[in-house]
Amino acid sequence: MTSKLTPIRRVVTGNDAQGRSRVLFDSAAPNIRENANKKGTGMTEIWVFHACPAPIAGERDDGMLPYHAEPPHTGGHLRIVQSDPKPADYDPAQDSCIVPPHPPRRTEGGTWERGGQNFFTTRMHKTESLNYGILISGERVLVLDDGEYRLDPGDIVVQVGSWHAWSSPRETSQMAFIMMGADFNQ
Numbered sequence: 001m002t003s004k005l006t007p008i009r010r011v012v013t014g015n016d017a018q019g020r021s022r023v024l025f026d027s028a029a030p031n032i033r034e035n036a037n038k039k040g041t042g043m044t045e046i047w048v049f050h051a052c053p054a055p056i057a058g059e060r061d062d063g064m065l066p067y068h069a070e071p072p073h074t075g076g077h078l079r080i081v082q083s084d085p086k087p088a089d090y091d092p093a094q095d096s097c098i099v100p101p102h103p104p105r106r107t108e109g110g111t112w113e114r115g116g117q118n119f120f121t122t123r124m125h126k127t128e129s130l131n132y133g134i135l136i137s138g139e140r141v142l143v144l145d146d147g148e149y150r151l152d153p154g155d156i157v158v159q160v161g162s163w164h165a166w167s168s169p170r171e172t173s174q175m176a177f178i179m180m181g182a183d184f185n186q
Helices: none
Strands: 009-015 021-028 031-034 042-049 076-083 129-137 140-144 147-151 156-160 165-167 173-181
Touching: none
Parallel strands: none
Antiparallel strands: 009 021, 031 042, 042 076, 076 173, 129 156, 129 173, 140 147, 140 165
């Protein structure tokens, strides 16, 4: 297993006072949220916007806003998720991350969830968002009510408010998620 999250280089451009393009930030993305239960896994926030059209003037760092699982309702965010695989010596009896399946309930942050999580598979959940998931490296498995779908680097998933879970059964993966606020009722 990986001991820490892989840094994601983030090059953010903008314009100077004369309207010339320049780099505002060029470094590892600083807004990292490591999974407390599973070192080497977690999320790196790259950028957040609260409304469309998104503000593009100034020099603020919109990758440093507080973490929220759901994107802003009228905006969106880009996040990189790193996941480790199922350990070779995995023992479900020793898994402190297991959450049995349960009826749907809404979390405090607004995500709907149905449990079913373990050390290497996320809980079954859905967000009120339109998401583009792009596998960068490794292998991921998309778990839906109708089956499991293996993804390879370069594969893209378009999620339209659907119930899903993620698993990394064989190797570490990095996946980019562009999540935009949406409405279940439209």
